[in-house]
Structure formats: structure tokens, C-alpha cells
Amino acid sequence: VWSNAGVDATDRELMERLVRGEREALSPLMERHHRRVYRIALAYLRNPDDALDVVQETFVKTFEHAARWNPAAEVAPWITRIAVNQSIDRYRRERRRAQTMTPMAEGDHHESLDSGGISPEDAARGTQVKARLDRALRALPERQRAVFVLRHYEERSLEEIADVLGVRLGTVKSSLHRATHELRRRLQGLLA
């Protein structure tokens, strides 16, 4: 479950206040959810500054689009959906910028992210795995990465992920399967 009933009731009250335009309700809502949003964004983008920006953008959107929230729905998945969309938007912007700064041949984007040796500073194995995980996750296609992050970092069920991403259950299953195998392929040397 996303949250227990008591907390969810209060979340709902806060959202109802946001719907009425009461900005004071934003601070307690942020207090409850900002860490979770930060971790989702960080797992997705692998960059703390970008993740912090996503946290801010998520709550700006939460306020601006509060009227679109369905009062029958739970609050946490709705905020998660905004956070994932904001993470994807930011990733696209960064990718566009990277492609403009360093023009690459079509189709070599993923390989170029994965190539290159580990720096001497990354000598310790733990750091190596972290660095390789950063690269491997960044190289996954957008949806596969979102599904993987929601499953293995947020520990959401497949049904919840389908709801958050607005896709069918079958799509979530195939995306998760592809993502895990792609990560395994990219991290093979370290996992042996």
C-alpha cells in the first residue's frame, strides 16, 4: 500500500486545501513526500542537483495542477506520477543539451555512455559498482528506467506502476524484464 489510512486521510485534507488555493498546505505535504520524491528523481537521474530541481518542480506542479487531482484517488501515487514525469522531462532536456554539445552518430548514445574506463578514484569495488550502476541506469530507455526505479527503488507493485505510468500491466512486465536483462548485460563483469 502507498500509505496507511491515517496518513492518507491527512494527505487528502492537504490536497483539498491546495485545490482551494491554500498554499500553506504545500509545506506539510512537502514534509511528508519530499524525501521519497528526491529518491525517485535521484534513482532516475543519478544527479543530486537535478534531483533537487525535480523535487521543486514536482511540488510547484502539485500546487498548479491541484484542481486536476481526483479526490477519489490517493495522493502519493499522484505525486509520484508528477515526479516521474518531471524526471523524464529533465532527462530529455539534458540529453538534448548533451547531443547539441557533443554531436553523436545516431544510435551510439547508449554505447557512449557505457564505454570508457572507471577513473582511478573509483578503484574501490563499491564505488565501481555505483559508478557502473549510474551509467547503466542512465543508458536504459525512459520507460524501462522508470519501471525499474519504481519497482526496485520505490518497491511498488506492478499494478501500482501501471497506474502511475498510465500503461498496461503487460507493458510494465515486459519493460521490467528488458530493463533487468539490459542492466545485467551492462554490469556483467562486475557481477561475476
Add this chain to the structure above:
Amino acid sequence: MNLFHERWRTRVSLLASGCLDGGLREKTLRHLDTCAACRDDHAALLRLLEEVRQDPVREAEPDVALQFLVARVEARLDTALSSPAWRWGWAAASLGIAVLAGALAVRFVPGFVDETRVATTPTAAPVAEVGMDAAALERLERTLAREQAVRYLAEAEDVLVNLRAEARPCPKKHAHVELDAEAERSRELLSRRALLVDLEGNALLPARDVLVDVDNVLREVASLSGCSGRDELERLRREMDERQLLMKVRLLSRELVS
């Protein structure tokens, strides 16, 4: 390896991800007993997911206190609500309704279509210059420098807003206030500023004075102890007011963004 076996591979990865239960889980476990390739697959995926479970990102905390994040969101909302874009949004929505009404009139009012239809000629799209020349690179660098300066100013603005806000009394000393979070944040911002914002470069020449003023205030805040006298805080506030620093920071941020 055939299509049938590919289905087992999907099930094996879902099993490793903890997403199978009931009969399908039992069936997949039985398949693992008989298929060495899937067993190896399963073991490798479990190792991968064990690495993921040890990823420090899972326990990461934002390195910015909640109060600063809230202040930054509030500032963004203030900017958004007061921006012409927001007001133009409403105007555009009204215009959209008017256009829709017009389109419906064209579609349903007899005789309206022929009199208003205008012949159009397709125009050639401008040919874009492909490639990266020195001028384009310079523009990109300038944009990047401005973006970094805007981010720095937004974070510095949080500290300044907090200094203006009601101060928390320090429990240790009478007539003192707690400024440890602000001091620590200022120190962190100043160390990052040196790396991110190049005051000597041409890209930020018009912003230099305000950025120097911001640096000076942050330096003073950074030098404060956690429990500082109210008079010190008042002096800082006066200094900010005399220089109209908050207003300048907001104006400069908007100018850099635009």
C-alpha cells in the same frame, strides 16, 4: 532458445524481481529445477538486484533542509503567478474559446464558409544550419553560465528570505537567535559558487555587482556562529535592505532566465 523459452525468461526475471506469486511462481520454480540456462539467468539477476539493494541512492537524503526547499518552491510559485505568461495563459484560454466558437460557426452556419475561406500557399520552411560553429558554442556556454548563475541565485535567495523571516530563538542564550542552518548553507553555497559561477567571464558581466553583493552577505552569514545575537541579524537585515538585495536578486534571476 525458442519463443516458448523466451516466455520462461520473462517469468524468471519477474520471479527475481519478486513480482510472481501463486501458481505461476510455483511453475517457474519447477522450471528452474529442470533448466540450467534459466537457473544461471535467475542467479545472475539476483546478484544484480542485490547490488541495486546496496545502492546508496535508496537511502539518500536531500542535502538541502526542507525549509529551503519550501522557500524555493514558494519563490517559484510567486514568480509563476506574477509572470506575464500566467496572465497571458488566461488570455490565451479565452482566445481559444473564441476561436472554437468561430470554428463552430464556420462549420454549422450556412454560407459562412465560402465567404471566409482564404486560399493559402504553403511556405517553404527555413533551411536550418546544421553543425556547431564557434558562435554557437559560445552561445551554449553563455546559456550554461546563466543557468548556473540562476540556480546559485535561487539558492542564495532562500538564505536571504530565511534571514528576513521570523528568527528561531536560541535556547542556549537570551536575546540570541539560531542561525546554524543559514550559516552552514552559506558556506556550502560559497564553496560551490567558486566552481560554478565565473564572475570574471563575459557571460555574467551585467550580473557581476549583484553576485558580488550576494557573496558578501553570504560570507557574513557563513561567519556567524549557530547561536548569534539579534543585533547581528538586524545589522545583516539592514545591509540587505539598504542594497535592496532581495529585489535585485529576483530581478536579475528573471533577466537571466529571459
